[in-house]
Amino acid sequence: AQSVTQLGSHVSVSEGALVLLRCNYSSSVPPYLFWYVQYPNQGLQLLLKYTSAATLVKGINGFEAEFKKSETSFHLTKPSAHMSDAAEYFCAVTPDRGSTLGRLYFGRGTQLTVWP
Amino acid sequence: DTAVSQTPKYLVTQMGNDKSIKCEQNLGHDTMYWYKQDSKKFLKIMFSYNNKELIINETVPNRFSPKSPDKAHLNLHINSLELGDSAVYFCASQQGVSQETQYFGPGTRLLVL
Numbered sequence: 001a002q003s004v005t006q007l008g009s010h011v012s013v014s015e016g017a018l019v020l021l022r023c024n025y026s027s028s029v030p031p032y033l034f035w036y037v038q039y040p041n042q043g044l045q046l047l048l049k050y051t052s053a054a055t056l057v058k059g060i061n062g063f064e065a066e067f068k069k070s071e072t073s074f075h076l077t078k079p080s081a082h083m084s085d086a087a088e089y090f091c092a093v094t095p096d097r098g099s100t101l102g103r104l105y106f107g108r109g110t111q112l113t114v115w116p
Numbered sequence: 117d118t119a120v121s122q123t124p125k126y127l128v129t130q131m132g133n134d135k136s137i138k139c140e141q142n143l144g145h146d147t148m149y150w151y152k153q154d155s156k157k158f159l160k161i162m163f164s165y166n167n168k169e170l171i172i173n174e175t176v177p178n179r180f181s182p183k184s185p186d187k188a189h190l191n192l193h194i195n196s197l198e199l200g201d202s203a204v205y206f207c208a209s210q211q212g213v214s215q216e217t218q219y220f221g222p223g224t225r226l227l228v229l
Contacts, residue, residue, distance in 0.1 A: 032215050043120070043206055043220035044159075051215035088157060096214040102147060103172055104218060106159040 002027040002095045006107035014115045019078040021110045023065075023091030026072060031093045033074045034104065035065055038088040047089075050074060061085070086114045119143050120221035122207050128227045129197055137192045137224045139207030146211060147171075148190040149218065150182060153204040165190055194226075202228045 007022040025031060032051045036044040048059025055067040061084075065076045074091060091107040120141045129135055141148065149172075150162040164172035165184040179195045194201060207221040 036220075038157075041223075043222045044208075045220070046217045049215070049217065090159065094214045101171060102149070102164065102210050102214040102216070102218060103161050103174070104149075104151075104159075105161070109157045109159075 002031065002093050002105050004091050004093050004105055004107035006089075006091050006110050008110055009108065010111045010113065012113040012115060013081045015083055016080050019063075019076070019081045019085065019112065021076040021089050021091075021112065023074045023076065023107060024072050025074060025091070025093045027093055027095050029095050031095055033065075033067060034092040034094075035059065035063070035074075035076050036090045036092060036106075038090065038109075040087075044090065047076070081112075081114045083114050083116065086112055088112075120207055120209055120219050122205075122221040122224050124224060125222065126225050126227075128229065130229055131197055131199060133197050134193070134195045135197060135226070136194070137205055137207075137226075139190045139192070139221055141188055141207075141209040141219070141221075143209055143211070143219060144188075145209040145219075146187055147209065148184065148187075149208040149210070150190065150192050151206040151208060151220075153206060153223070155203070159206070163190075163192075197228045199228050202226055 005024045034049045035047040048057045050067045058064045092104040147166045149164045153159045162176045163182045168184045181193045184190045204223045208218040210218045
């Protein structure tokens with residue numbers, strides 16, 4: 001079975017502060033892991049993904065995430081928050097490694113608010 | 117030149133009606149998906165088609181019937197709509213295998229009254 005847990009449904013930070021969004025996964029096989037962002041009334045956009053041995057993954061808009069197998073975590077960070085980062089963030093896992101199946105199992109999302 | 121488009125963007129209808137949502141991608145991808153996002157923003161996969169063949173059906177009621185006339189299109193028909201069907205439905209497309217990025221459409225907001 002595979003699942004994703006995002007700790008904290010809401011995270012608030014001040015502009016310029018560190019952003020840390022937590023994601024823990026469980027998977028019966030080595031997973032691929034993804035972070036997606038959803039801006040209001042829009043679809044999802046990929047921020048970054050982990051699919052290889054490189055455990056520190058850099059994405060768009062200054063975000064990065066580190067895959068830690070021992071902790072089954074894939075937390076998303078950004079050193080300095082910007083107002084435009086305010087959105088809903090989803091962590092997702094697919095257990096379908098190397099398969100044409102690409103089922104994404106999503107966490108329940110974390111709403112990021114950035115205060116000026 | 118939208119990559120993944122959906123129509124309509126909004127759909128308001130009465131219980132018991134039948135409705136369809138259309139999805140088109142111009143990325144040349146061979147795999148397409150339907151996801152449902154509920155009122156609490158939880159996203160769940162419903163269906164997947166690869167080269168017009170159904171490969172994933174995640175225990176969705178048979179009132180929901182996807183149809184893929186060609187690789188670029190994946191439509192979702194819903195019969196006898198229920199209040200619980202109210203949600204945002206997202207189409208996504210992907211090329212090849214599971215590590216590739218899924219590109220999402222803007223969503224169709226369905227409200228069943």
